Amino acid sequence: MASAPTITLELPEIETASPLVVVADLHLDVADERGGTDFARWLSGLQGVGTLAILGDLFDAWVGPAQEQMPGAPAVLDALLALARRGTPVLVVHGNRDFLLDRSFEARSGARVLRDGFTTRLADGSRAAFVHGDTLCTLDTAYQRLRRVARSRPVAWIAPRLPLAVGAAIARRLRRASVSAVARKPSEEKSVQRAAAQTLVREAAVALLVCGHVHEFRDEELPGGARWIVLDAFGGARDALLLGDRALVALRARDLVGRDCTRLDVP
Secondary structure (H helix, E strand, C coil), rough: CCCCCCCCCCCEEECCCCCCECCCCCCCCCCCCCCCCCHHHHHCCCCCCHHHHHHHEECCCCCCCCHHHCHHHHHHHHHHHHHHHHHEEEEEEECCCCCCCCHHHHHCCCCCCECCCCEEEEECCCCEECCCCCHCCCHHHHHHHHHHCCCCCCHHHHHHHHHHHHHHHHHHHHHHHHHHHHHHEEEEEEEECHHHHHHHHHCCCCCCEEEECCCCCCCEECCCCCCEEECCCCCCCEEEEEEECCCEEEEEEEHCCCCHHHCCCCC
């Protein structure tokens, strides 16, 4: 049976402009010169987005500022910065692959990095929480222990000081280790848990919880009436969420390109 421990997260309340567009789990490989090209093109095609939120794993691996020099990074960073300069605030939540995104990334991309996620007040007055989703995998106790160590102060201190070659090597090793570990785990153990989602909703006092992480869409009502939405990985059938003044719509991110998102805010 799924356990529901206390979930202590840092979730600042942030004022977001409407419509809010949410995506997650892009897993961009910046070691490849073209690893971020499609996403950069998607960003450049966005119109009428009030706020863009990326709920973790923007990158397949990120171990420090040295990775800003990798072949595929400039296209992504430049596109994020261009969107921010066009007046669309960008929020990036740490994922389990890119939890070392820091102030250097913020300065280079124009985005705001959030350690655990955030809450915001929606147009109808209700509150919503946005997290990556890995903290909801409460049956995976080994991962939760590793998460605490990986996000410790010593790790955060050394990451910005790593040379590019060392950082790239660590990123490759971490990526291989993660893929191998996930493949060995039972599906239930590595899944987000309904009981954990219910706990987070109660502790954050929200009516809507949105996350990613498991790359499989779901939209369900939790006990007590709160709504829980899990997004597909970027590129999936329902990999984006648009929250406007009148509507909440799950759709394909690619269908937003070249369209005025304010006109999609239709109940």
